[in-house]
Amino acid sequence: MNERIEQYFDAALTEAERKRLEADWATDPDLADDTAFYLQVRLAAQQIAHETLLKKKHEQWTNLTLNSSKPFMPKRWLGIAAAVLLLFFSVWYFNQSFQDDLSGRAKDYVGHQLKELPLHLGEEEQLLQQAIASYNQQQYHEAIRLTQSYLARYPQDVEAWKVIGLAQLQGGAYTEALYQFHRLGDQTQLYNNPGKYYEALTYLLRNAPGDEEKAKKLLQEVVDKNLEGKQDALKLLK
Amino acid sequence: MWLKFAKQPTDEELVNGIRLDYPQRQIWENKLYLKFRYLIKQAMWKYKLQEDEASMAYSDAVLAVIQYVYTGRFEQRSSLKTYIYRIYQHKCIDRFRALQADKREGINQRELNDYLELMPDEQQDTIRRLCEKYEVARLKRKIALMDDRCKQIILAWGEGYRDKEIAVNLGYQSAAVAKTSRLRCLQRLKKLYKTVNGLIEADDERAD
Numbered sequence: 001m002n003e004r005i006e007q008y009f010d011a012a013l014t015e016a017e018r019k020r021l022e023a024d025w026a027t028d029p030d031l032a033d034d035t036a037f038y039l040q041v042r043l044a045a046q047q048i049a050h051e052t053l054l055k056k057k058h059e060q061w062t063n064l065t066l067n068s069s070k071p072f073m074p075k076r077w078l079g080i081a082a083a084v085l086l087l088f089f090s091v092w093y094f095n096q097s098f099q100d101d102l103s104g105r106a107k108d109y110v111g112h113q114l115k116e117l118p119l120h121l122g123e124e125e126q127l128l129q130q131a132i133a134s135y136n137q138q139q140y141h142e143a144i145r146l147t148q149s150y151l152a153r154y155p156q157d158v159e160a161w162k163v164i165g166l167a168q169l170q171g172g173a174y175t176e177a178l179y180q181f182h183r184l185g186d187q188t189q190l191y192n193n194p195g196k197y198y199e200a201l202t203y204l205l206r207n208a209p210g211d212e213e214k215a216k217k218l219l220q221e222v223v224d225k226n227l228e229g230k231q232d233a234l235k236l237l238k
Numbered sequence: 239m240w241l242k243f244a245k246q247p248t249d250e251e252l253v254n255g256i257r258l259d260y261p262q263r264q265i266w267e268n269k270l271y272l273k274f275r276y277l278i279k280q281a282m283w284k285y286k287l288q289e290d291e292a293s294m295a296y297s298d299a300v301l302a303v304i305q306y307v308y309t310g311r312f313e314q315r316s317s318l319k320t321y322i323y324r325i326y327q328h329k330c331i332d333r334f335r336a337l338q339a340d341k342r343e344g345i346n347q348r349e350l351n352d353y354l355e356l357m358p359d360e361q362q363d364t365i366r367r368l369c370e371k372y373e374v375a376r377l378k379r380k381i382a383l384m385d386d387r388c389k390q391i392i393l394a395w396g397e398g399y400r401d402k403e404i405a406v407n408l409g410y411q412s413a414a415v416a417k418t419s420r421l422r423c424l425q426r427l428k429k430l431y432k433t434v435n436g437l438i439e440a441d442d443e444r445a446d
Contacts, residue, residue, distance in 0.1 A: 001421040001422075001424045001425050001428075003417075003421065006421075008356075009353055009356060011356075022357070022358050022361060025357075025361045025364070025365070026360075026361070032361075032364055032365060032368055033368055033371075034428075035365055035368070036365050036366075036368030036369040036371065036372060037368075037371075037372050037424075037428050037431075038424065039350060039353050039354075039365070039369060040350075040369050040372035040373075040374055040377055041372070041377055041381075041392075041424055041427060041428075042353075042395075042396075043349055043350060043374050044374045044377035044378045044381060044396075045381070045392050045393060045395055045396025046349075046396045046398075047374060047378060047396070048378055048381060048392075048393055048396055049393055049396035049397040049398070050301075050396075052393070053301065053397070054294070054297060054298055054301055057267075057297055057300075057301055058293070058294055058297035061268065061271045061297055061300070062293065062297075064268055064271070064272070065272070065275065
C-alpha cells in the first residue's frame with residue numbers, strides 16, 4: 001500500500017508531492033485502485049469502530065436507565081407507605097380532634113347553658129325550689145341532698161330527676177347522673193323531655209372509652225325524634 | 239415550603255463536564271443521555287420506529303454530540319436541546335431509510351464524498367467508480383476474518399488513533415513500525431477481499 005495515499009488524505013504532503021500524486025492517479029491504474037480500496041477500508045474501519053463504541057455506550061446507557069429505575073422502587077414503596085401513614089394519622093388526628101372538641105364543647109355547654117335553672121313557683125315544690133336555688137349557687141351537693149329529700153316524697157317527679165341529674169353532672173357524679181337522665185329519657189309521655197340530650201352530654205363529659213359513640217347515637221336520636229335539645233345536638237354533631 | 243425536584247444539569251455544566259477526562263467525563267456523558275431521553279418516545283411516534291431502533295438512534299445522536307462537544311465543533315450557538323434534536327432527527331431518518339431498504343451504502347457515499355472532495359474534480363469520478371468495487375459491508379466482514387493483530391490495528395486506526403498511540407497501546411516498537419504493520423495488514427485485506435472461495439480473482443493473479 002502506497003504511503004502517499006494516506007498522507008494525501010491526512011494533508012501531510014507538500015504541494016509538490018500532492019500535485020505529483022494527482023498526476024500519477026491519471027496514469028497509474030493500480031495506484032487509483034489502491035486509493036479507492038484505501039478509502040473504502042478507512043470507512044469500513046471507522047464504521048466498525050463507531051458501531052463497537054455505539055454498542056458499548058448504548059448498552060451502558062440502557063443499563064443506566066434500568067439501574068436508575070431500580071433504586072426508585074423501594075423509594076416509591078416508601079413513599080406509598082409514608083402517604084398511607086400520613087393518611088392514617090390525619091384521620092386519627094381529625095377523629096381525636098373531633099372527639100376532644102366534642103367533649104370540650106359539651107363541657108362548655110354544661111358549664112354555661114346549664115349553670116342556672118328556672119325556679120318553680122308552686123308551693124308544693126318548695127323543697128325542689130330550694131334545691132334549684134342551691135344548684136344556681138353552684139352548691140351541687142346541697143342541691144342533691146335537697147332533691148333527694150324531695151324525691152323521697154315525690155319519687156316519680158321527673159322534674160326532680162332532671163334537677164338531681166344535673167346537680168350530679170355538675171358535681172362530676174356521672175354514673176349517677178346517667179341513671180337519672182336515662183330514666184328521664186325513657187318517659188315517653190312528656191311533652192318536653194331533655195333526658196336523652198342530657199344523657200348524651202353526660203357521656204361526653206365522662207369521656208370514658210365508648211362514651212363518645214354512645215353520646216353520638218343519643219344526639220342523633222334527639223335530632224331524628226325532634227326531642228328537646230335538638231338544635232344544640234345539631235351544633236354538637238357538626 | 240416548595241417541593242424541590244431533581245435538578246437537571248445546564249448546557250454549560252454538560253459542556254464543561256464532557257470536556258473533562260475520564261472517568262469524570264463519563265458522569266457528564268450519562269447526564270447528557272438522561273436529560274434528553276424523552277426524545278426517544280417522540281421519535282417512535284414521528285418516525286414510526288420500534289423502541290429499540292429509536293433508542294439506538296438516540297444513543298448514536300448522543301455519541302455524535304459528545305464527539306462534537308469534546309472536539310469543540312459544538313460552538314454553543316444553539317442550545318444542546320436543539321443541537322441534539324437536529325442530529326437525532328438525521329439519525330432517525332437514516333434508521334428509517336435503512337429499514338425501508340438497505341441504504342447503508344448510500345450513507346457511506348456521504349462519508350466517501352468528504353474524502354473525494356479533497357481531490358481534483360477530474361480524479362473524483364475515477365476513484366468513485368473504483369470504490370464501487372470495494373463494498374464497505376463486505377470489507378467489514380473480511381476485517382472480521384483477519385488475525386487478531388491485524389484486526390486490532392485496523393480497528394484502532396478506525397477509532398482515530400495515530401500510529402504513535404497505536405504503537406504504545408498495542409506494543410509496537412515505534413510509530414513507524416506500527417504504520418508499516420498497518421499498511422501491510424491493509425495489503426493483506428485487499429488480497430483477502432479479492433479471494434473468492436480460496437481463489438484470487440483473475441485480474442489480481444495477473445497483477446501479482
